[in-house]
Amino acid sequence: MNPSTVTARYSLGLDLGTTHCALSWVDTEASDGEKVAQGVLQIPQLTGPGMVEDKPLLPSFLYLPHESELAPGDLGLPWAASQPYAVGEFARTRGAATPIRLVASAKSWLCHPGVDRRGTILPAEAPAEVERVSPLEASVRYLSHLKAAWNQAHPEAPFEQQQITVTIPASFDPVARELTAEAAQAAGFQQLTLLEEPQAALYSWIQQSAGGWRQSVRRGDLILVVDVGGGTTDLSLIAVLEREGELELHRVAVGDHILLGGDNMDLALAYGVTAKLAQQGSRLDAWQTRALAHACRGAKEALLNDATLDAVPVVVPSRGSKLIGGSVRTEVTRAELSKLLLEGFFPPAQASDQPLSRARAGLTQLGLPYAQDAAVTRHLASFLSRQLGATESLEGFGVPQPAAATFLHPTAVLFNGGVLKSGLIAERLLEVLNGWLVADGAPAARLLPGADLDLAVARGAAYYGYVRRGRGVRIRGGTAQSYYVGVESSMPAIPGFEPPLQALCLAPFGMEEGTEAPLPEQQFGLVVGEPVRFRFFGSSVRRQDPVGALLDFWSPDELQELQEIEVSLPAEGRAPGEVVAVRLQARVTETGTIELEALPVGGHERWKVELDVRAEASTQVPA
Amino acid sequence: MLGWPQYLSNRTYPFMSTHRPNLLSRLSLALASFFSILSRPGFAADVERLRREGWPAPAAPVVAPVAPVPPVAPVAPVAPVAPVAAPPAPVPPPQLAPETAALQLLGLLQREARFIDFVQEDVQAYGDAEIGAAARVVHEGCRKVLREHFTLAPVRAEAEGSRLTLQPGFDAAAVRVTGHVVGQPPFSGTLGHRGWRATETRLPKLGQGHDASVLAQAEVEL
Numbered sequence: 001m002n003p004s005t006v007t008a009r010y011s012l013g014l015d016l017g018t019t020h021c022a023l024s025w026v027d028t029e030a031s032d033g034e035k036v037a038q039g040v041l042q043i044p045q046l047t048g049p050g051m052v053e054d055k056p057l058l059p060s061f062l063y064l065p066h067e068s069e070l071a072p073g074d075l076g077l078p079w080a081a082s083q084p085y086a087v088g089e090f091a092r093t094r095g096a097a098t099p100i101r102l103v104a105s106a107k108s109w110l111c112h113p114g115v116d117r118r119g120t121i122l123p124a125e126a127p128a129e130v131e132r133v134s135p136l137e138a139s140v141r142y143l144s145h146l147k148a149a150w151n152q153a154h155p156e157a158p159f160e161q162q163q164i165t166v167t168i169p170a171s172f173d174p175v176a177r178e179l180t181a182e183a184a185q186a187a188g189f190q191q192l193t194l195l196e197e198p199q200a201a202l203y204s205w206i207q208q209s210a211g212g213w214r215q216s217v218r219r220g221d222l223i224l225v226v227d228v229g230g231g232t233t234d235l236s237l238i239a240v241l242e243r244e245g246e247l248e249l250h251r252v253a254v255g256d257h258i259l260l261g262g263d264n265m266d267l268a269l270a271y272g273v274t275a276k277l278a279q280q281g282s283r284l285d286a287w288q289t290r291a292l293a294h295a296c297r298g299a300k301e302a303l304l305n306d307a308t309l310d311a312v313p314v315v316v317p318s319r320g321s322k323l324i325g326g327s328v329r330t331e332v333t334r335a336e337l338s339k340l341l342l343e344g345f346f347p348p349a350q351a352s353d354q355p356l357s358r359a360r361a362g363l364t365q366l367g368l369p370y371a372q373d374a375a376v377t378r379h380l381a382s383f384l385s386r387q388l389g390a391t392e393s394l395e396g397f398g399v400p401q402p403a404a405a406t407f408l409h410p411t412a413v414l415f416n417g418g419v420l421k422s423g424l425i426a427e428r429l430l431e432v433l434n435g436w437l438v439a440d441g442a443p444a445a446r447l448l449p450g451a452d453l454d455l456a457v458a459r460g461a462a463y464y465g466y467v468r469r470g471r472g473v474r475i476r477g478g479t480a481q482s483y484y485v486g487v488e489s490s491m492p493a494i495p496g497f498e499p500p501l502q503a504l505c506l507a508p509f510g511m512e513e514g515t516e517a518p519l520p521e522q523q524f525g526l527v528v529g530e531p532v533r534f535r536f537f538g539s540s541v542r543r544q545d546p547v548g549a550l551l552d553f554w555s556p557d558e559l560q561e562l563q564e565i566e567v568s569l570p571a572e573g574r575a576p577g578e579v580v581a582v583r584l585q586a587r588v589t590e591t592g593t594i595e596l597e598a599l600p601v602g603g604h605e606r607w608k609v610e611l612d613v614r615a616e617a618s619t620q621v622p623a
Numbered sequence: 624m625l626g627w628p629q630y631l632s633n634r635t636y637p638f639m640s641t642h643r644p645n646l647l648s649r650l651s652l653a654l655a656s657f658f659s660i661l662s663r664p665g666f667a668a669d670v671e672r673l674r675r676e677g678w679p680a681p682a683a684p685v686v687a688p689v690a691p692v693p694p695v696a697p698v699a700p701v702a703p704v705a706p707v708a709a710p711p712a713p714v715p716p717p718q719l720a721p722e723t724a725a726l727q728l729l730g731l732l733q734r735e736a737r738f739i740d741f742v743q744e745d746v747q748a749y750g751d752a753e754i755g756a757a758a759r760v761v762h763e764g765c766r767k768v769l770r771e772h773f774t775l776a777p778v779r780a781e782a783e784g785s786r787l788t789l790q791p792g793f794d795a796a797a798v799r800v801t802g803h804v805v806g807q808p809p810f811s812g813t814l815g816h817r818g819w820r821a822t823e824t825r826l827p828k829l830g831q832g833h834d835a836s837v838l839a840q841a842e843v844e845l
Contacts, residue, residue: 049833051830317760319842323757327756
């Protein structure tokens with residue numbers, strides 16, 4: 001850690017969410033040990049034309065208005081008299097009526113390997129005259145807004161001089177991590193660390209317990225963090241170890257990137273109610289459908305939070321000024337809610353279930369690789385089965401999984417994300433999980449009481465910045481995948497057969513921030529002046545492969561192919577066309593991104609290997 | 624140039640009273656007057672007279688709002704404008720019409736609750752079920768506006784229906800005595816209504832040149 005990090009007064013945690021952003025701070029000067037002075041920044045943002053309000057959450061939406069759409073000054077902010085776009089609440093509401101000018105879910109695009117993430121591609125449906133932005137640029141604008149909001153509220157402690165932690169999904173691939181760090185740098189962030197969201201949620205839980213967490217968990221506990229946010233579902237497993245008499249937390253596994261969240265659920269409910277209205281003879285226009293989705297969200301929250309309600313009336317106001325005559329009234333019943341949400345998204349699946357992959361339901365939006373199976377429970381089952389061996393060689397854990405276990409047995413659960421604020425959904429999820437555990441002869445998992453699920457990630461991130469200075473327990477774990485480069489075997493060509501591919505391990509599982517992997521022996525011949533691409537793989541289950549291990553065979557779910565990587569050796573000092581032998585080396589930066597470098601054999605140069613290669617080569621879109 | 628009036632950077636608008644009302648107290652006065660004009664015809668008539676006959680010289684209200692009035696008398700150092708927080712003092716605000724806050728509140732009620740649509744409509748033609756359905760929209764939205772923009776507290780903490788005693792010098796502005804009002808305090812009586820007090824107001828800050836008189840934009844679908 002560099003010295004200025006230690007002198008920064010505030011540790012700031014930024015939750016850069018798919019649907020909302022938040023910023024929390026820890027005042028390290030006013031904090032002592034487990035007594036932490038923490039708060040959440042009220043973020044000034046446009047809520048209407050020319051109208052600025054403070055809110056704890058900044059909706060992650062960017063609106064690109066038509067030049068004559070708004071009066072001059074309508075987009076002014078306390079720190080900028082005018083800018084040609086809006087982010088936050090106003091962007092969200094305005095964009096709902098004009099989606100061709102709205103950038104939403106930029107974060108999901110940022111981790112979409114099928115597109116050029118630096119390319120100006122958003123809004124995806126915008127007509128030619130709208131000046132599009134890249135997923136990267138949209139993220140830069142949200143982060144810049146948060147920075148400006150902080151600087152306005154704290155002119156005495158400039159953002160640039162504080163210690164910053166930005167959260168990312170645990171399942172973010174190396175390119176998405178790199179792009180997030182790049183967006184933060186473009187927004188002028190100086191001292192940056194990336195932190196996985198489920199870890200941040202657990203840090204928030206630790207902080208809220210004010211030291212009591214040591215009594216709530218014990219050696220051998222395995223904490224499952226389920227984070228169902230607005231746009232994504234993120235799973236992580238954190239083991240509780242004991243080393244030298246101290247409890248330690250070790251993140252042992254993370255799930256796949258699942259584009260499935262609260263927004264899908266609201267949409268599903270709204271579709272269900274629209275169908276019901278259509279049966280009753282009421283047709284809704286597009287404006288009313290949106291109003292209905294909004295009303296349904298309210299009804300959903302009421303029903304999910306109060307188990308005694310049987311039905312909640314929903315009124316879709318008319319668009320015109322005649323409110324009384326033109327409104328459509330209906331209701332959402334508990335039976336509908338159960339059918340659409342609980343059974344649709346949290347069905348009582350079996351532990352051996354796998355997510356279904358079949359034709360997509362009506363929840364998809366053009367372009368993004370939404371999860372094909374809406375059942376969170378099946379994604380969870382598949383994750384736990386795959387990670388059966390995650391704790392096998394964990395030193396200090398001490399509790400081996402029973403030999404007959406068919407999936408990894410968590411002993412405690414921490415929920416996070418807006419969706420799991422609902423008692424009914426949380427209960428269902430826990431019930432399904434405990435059903436599996438009981439069937440496997442294991443004790444039921446207990447629920448760790450979470451706190452404010454909307455803000456836990458930002459709060460946990462700010463707290464993490466504080467404990468990084470050595471003032472509290474840290475979750476260890478390092479990288480959640482091992483990484484491999486594809487090596488084509490040299491053998492005589494056989495018509496109709498691709499040459500067999502081997503995978504060379506470059507980065508082992510669990511590399512910590514600021515460390516470098518050893519240099520593998522394997523050499524590659526690169527042609528000077530010509531970019532060369534390699535196939536690149538990640539594995540979330542192969543924990544034992546050392547650097548240099550060469551795999552001849554692997555099963556399809558052991559290694560996932562990531563985007564291709566590219567190396568090009570500049571021609572300086574060499575003859576173009578010359579073949580140079582290089583070796584590839586991996587390291588994890590202090591920020592938390594992964595870097596690959598090519599080192600010519602016998603030389604001292606290091607060439608950066610591009611992880612984010614233009615998309616055209618990668619045709620595969622992960623489900 | 625920011626062009627953002629300094630007083631607008633205050634996060635909340637606590638009520639306060641001074642001899643020469645600053646912007647914040649004028650804001651509260653405007654709000655209170657707005658409702659008084661609606662509910663009390665006599666008050667409305669007085670305001671009308673004041674507007675007709677007793678309007679102050681036009682130059683005065685333009686400068687007054689920002690310039691932190693030098694402490695004329697050794698009163699407690701009220702700091703209506705945060706002098707520390709804001710960097711270089713921005714230009715004085717443009718004249719903010721006194722009714723802006725009232726218009727802003729109406730705009731919020733319309734945006735969230737369709738308040739104007741509802742009240743402007745003739746309810747005679749509709750049955751209670753239809754009015755009830757629309758009233759849900761209005762009720763939910765009005766609640767949201769109250770919750771987000773005001774902090775409300777009862778004037779009296781006692782339960783309604785309980786007996787209480789008003790000491791001499793009680794705040795007659797906050798407590799209204801009714802019925803057998805004779806003699807000198809202490810008065811004892813029954814609490815009929817706890818009263819409401821806005822302890823905090825958080826109206827959105829308005830950009831320069833924002834026309835608050837547009838309560839709801841006309842919508843044209845292209």
